[in-house]
Amino acid sequence: DTEVTQTPKHLVMGMTNKKSLKCEQHMGHRAMYWYKQKAKKPPELMFVYSYEKLSINESVPSRFSPECPNSSLLNLHLHALQPEDSALYLCASSFGGQGTDTQYFGPGTRLTVL
């Protein structure tokens, strides 16, 4: 099973709302990632968790707050977002943090901020 699941598939929120994106994998992977992808652009790395610890934060604004409650689950908490934050948010996982490990991606959550 090489599946990464993400919920919800679509999310519409106002600028004052608080919402969360969820990502789950049951492949025993110990590294998990959040990416942001704008239309017709490549994914951009936001956060990396390795062994449930935040190891990389690519200067992401504090209105995005990641959380890794356990090795299978990754959340992204959203608060006070701006319309320019509308994008496809992709989660990925890999066996570890090594350079040869393949990242497996979920289908993404398409977020619209009104």
Add this chain to the structure above:
Amino acid sequence: GNSVTQMEGPVTLSEEAFLTINCTYTATGYPSLFWYVQYPGEGLQLLLKATKADDKGSNKGFEATYRKETTSFHLEKGSVQVSDSAVYFCALRNNNDMRFGAGTRLTVKP
């Protein structure tokens, strides 16, 4: 730093035509190289990968060879199908740093 430069396209081909999408990279050390494919409205799917120089990754008729001397990882397929229409991303991984090329949109017409 690490970066990937990819032929942006769009590329439009007839069915059964030969496909090449160019990809070159800049990196320190020994990165792993990947091709991912993204169908409309979906996430990225791994197409193939290579982890060291001269490795050839292959899958579903697609191939790419890790060329350290030319820092390239060009994607090829001998005969494309309509179902290959998608966006293709070349990517590099150096430890936890993952970089993607700009993506190439491929449209295959019957």
